[in-house]
Amino acid sequence: MAIKTVWIEEGCIVCNACDAECPDVFAVTDTSSTIKASVRQDGKENENRDEKSPLKVELQASLAAGIEAAAAGCPVEVIQFEKL
């Protein structure tokens, strides 16, 4: 299994659980979780809600389990992703 794209919908309560579960992908600011620039094809660091920038191709398989675990652990279910 691989994940092509991950983003954060509105409503993050800044609990830091995703950052703890999968720090390679998620970075939590004062207002929302974000998808790190280092894993995105567009190199931006924000919620990736509008851009829906894909993950770097070489990371789409290796990051999938961590992203799924983080999404399952998010108390408000705002971590969304699209599988390949």
Ligand code: SF4
């Ligand atoms: S687990 Fe969910 S609510 Fe918590 S910081 Fe991450 S995206 Fe926000």
